[in-house]
Amino acid sequence: MSGSGTDKTKARKELAGPIVVLVEPQLGENIGMAARAMGNFGLTRLRIVKPRDGWPNVAAQRAAAGADHILDKVELFDTVEAAVADCSLLFATTARAHDQAKPVVGPEEAARQSVTEIASGGTAAILFGRERWGLNNEEAALANRIVTFPVSPGFASLNLAQAVLLMGYEWFKLSTGNALPFTMPERSERASSHQMQAFFDNLIGELDKVEFLRPAEKRDTMLVNLRNIFTRMEPTKQDMHTLHGVVMAIAEGRKGPAKGGVLDGNEATRLRALLAEHSEGRAPSESGTVRGLARLLRRNPTDAERLLWQALTTDRRFAAQFKRQTPVGRHIPDFVSFSKRVAIEIVNPGENDVVRKDRAVRSNWLAERGYCVVALSTDQIERDLAAALDLIENGAPSASA
Template sequence: MSGSGTDKTKSGFDLAGPIVILVEPQLGENIGMAARAMGNFALTRLRIVNPRDGWPNISAQRAASGADHILDHVELFDTVEQAVADCTLLFATTARAHDQAKPVVGPEAAAREMAGQTAAGGTVGILFGRERYGLQNEEVGLANRIITFPVNPGFASLNLAQAVLLIGYEWFKLATEGALPFSMPERSEPASQHQMQAFFDNLVRELDKVEFLRPAEKRETMLVNLRNIFTRMDSTKQDMHTLHGVVMAIAEGRKGPAKGGVLDGAQATRLRALLAEHGQGALPSESGTVRGLARLLRRNPTDAERIMWQALTRDRRFAGQFKRQTPVGRHIPDFVSFVHRIAIELINPGETDLIVRDRAARQAWLETRGYRVVTMGVADVEGDLAAELDRLESCLPGSS
């Protein structure tokens, strides 16, 4: 398992960057932390001038937190002049004015110059001074530019690694165009206006039941304000399904609709339209969303579904042989018998073309897998249930 930010399974950037030159650093820990900061921003070339505690340094290795690829290739020099001899552009970092007539730039402007010089084939070096008193005047005098930081003038001294990190950050941001290593994953496509409207209608219906939208003269303003809350969210399909479930759970109490919660035909049609819309072209990874909406339908049957379900569980011809709103693959018929390979679909009046197409696709899919699909009109179930059950019995295997 990777650590809090470092993932060794990922390949890092291989960029031609400036050389970090530490002048007479006193503590191995500071060298290690500077190397760690370099690693954060794909700087790999480190030169050290006359380190006080010698080299290699075990304290530096411990503080580097895995930046061994930088410490293993450190170049050592006896003098600053030797360390900068091949540089075509040299910067000196300092928090103090050295009264020298040369350009003073911030980290961002310095990064732009570094990038230009590197692209032209030049060698860029950045001098960092001692922890206790920084760079001496003659060392600053070797540089083409001075880099200083926009910090609190009353407390301007930076830790060595902090200074390296600030410059490394600006250079890396410029070199990679500020690309972030990751972004928010898209787990569900944006919700359609149809889904938003279905959810809002459901919400308003439940709010009316508890007389929330009053007084009457403020109802329209309250509805606009409520709608704006949800349209500002840039909701996904999954968000809408979740919010549907939240509203229904609150409306029906802790135990759910086991003893109630009957949908009328219009409500069932809207929920089925949502299921049909989401099911079209859904990926396997999105099956949880489809099943979640199916659970909502299963827990909120229409009158016809309740009548049919009671008949299927009590009639000896069918008892124990059918299930409600149970997935078959990624499709969810109203009732299914895995024993008899029969699926029952109830047809509500006024169904949309989307629902009709979805049912036709579901029926074709089931039939190619050996299921027989029996369709029943809601009016027929409510008007003459016995006749529909006799018709269903005639579909059972072995019936004459």
């Protein structure tokens, strides 16, 4: 894309550099791309000897990708001699030995000599030959130095713009002290030992909840290995914040911990009745009211829901497998495990016909799709939580309260 990576809010770097001389270029596109390469590295003076397709050239302007400031000041000449008449140091780029007794240098050395010559008040220029056969012997003879590139001898031909780019790169790098145009922000401060220990303590606590560090005789070795993993990372403070968040998100489920207040049975029943009345078989994404009521239920669980959710997230049989108030198709069960294909419905005392009908429709819909629906009363959960968990594990539906 034209201009990709260009920050137009910044001024162009235009330094006193060598003149680029293109000898009888055949394609306007190559002239434009050469100008673009010059613009990349702060070169501004372009001379052209007898361009085949004349000048100005629309194809060159298109290929220049915004380097109009160079094309607008192009100098045209009929002969190479005229184009380099004012130059005190001339380099001829070529991939062929012209059997001429003169120094041969690489692009880096040519850039160094150009910088020195220009700094002393001289004029340096670089000759680039035709696309098909480059410079002839007479043209190369005009130069003080031969420049050739360290390329594979068996495939040494470069595109005209590529050759200009390589010379411009070496000159610009030397002229600017190899300064890069931007730097990335430094990493945040390295995490302190105290922060690392706090994270590790939290990680161990969550791993203990799911009985990961087993058997007991290997616990110490496992802890050392885990600690070494994070020590080798040399994490920053931000890394520790992120990792802590990851651990807690996994431990508490995708929707996060239950937040908000605590509903009693009557309040939960009324809220579920409202949800049933507004849903009428619609998907949660299709109604803002349904979505809002479901979110309210999730953030304001009853005591029984809190108790059951805590058990489901800490019991190793169910840890990280259940989700609260999560849509399954067009319905939202209280708890669902996609991996176990189990849905849990909590039955509050005093539910009205609307809530019971809604639950029946939801349970049938889930059962038709291979889910085992377990209905638990709030009394069952609060009276004997272990027995309720056994019912969930066995997938056996329970009688309503």
